[in-house]
Amino acid sequence: MRKKFRVKLVRISGNGKTGPIPVSTSEMSSCAETCPFLTVCYASFGHTRMHWIKVTERGVTWDEFCDQVAALPAGQLWRHNEAGDLPAVHGRIHRGMLRELIAANKKRNKRGFTYTHHKLTPENVATLHEANTGGFTINVSCETVEQVDLARRMGLPAVITTDEPVAPGAMTPEGHPIRRCPAELSDEITCSNCGICARPGRVSVIAFYAHGPGAKRIKESIFRVRAAQAEHGVDR
Secondary structure, three states: OOOOOEEEEEOOOOOOOOOOOOEEEEOHHHOOOOOOOOOOOHHHOHHHHHHHHHHHHHOEEHHHHHHHHHOOOOOOEEEOOOOOOOOEEOOEEOHHHHHHHHHHHHHHHOEEEEEEOOOOOHHHHHHHHHHHHOOOEEEEEEOOHHHHHHHHHOOOOEEEEEOOOOOOOOEOOOOOEEEEOHHHOOOOOOHHHHOHHHOOOOOOEEEEEOOOOOHHHHHHHHHHHHHHHHHHOOOO
């Protein structure tokens, strides 16, 4: 898998939301098959999709990618996976490959962060803990407040995609405060001057309001997740 897995790192992102920080993209096959947004996320449309296809076809190897991360400036804030997810085999996050990325990020104390939709199996939870305690922040991507509470009970930082804007003072059933992504509230705020998602020990759960070309379908997916949760219980 190591030799076949493809990634691309852009040193200065042109993404208006992230700002001019390094941003990576992993090949399409990295996305978790259980992700409810697998075919409707923003990366599946337009320019981002075309870029994503090229990464899958012509990105660098994992070893080359880790070398690029290791060479980033000291203390650099950077986002892993503008599109894509962590390398995994049949849903199990590849711990060896992730450890190499953690080590690369740790050189000169870079501040890498990302998000994952891979399932919270005991093995994956242990791997996510290793990353978050090792200086590379991995947020659990959720679609319901109950999923958020599950992730937080496991000691993991969480974010949530919502189908409506989050009201000030919103909280999960277990009392975790929900804060809308600051970059969605001000054109002057980007990941480059915020960095809250790179803080694994933060109290807040960061909320992203469904937007872009696939917003309607994303909201429909959230509705289906809620319906399945009501019938079968929380699954993440």
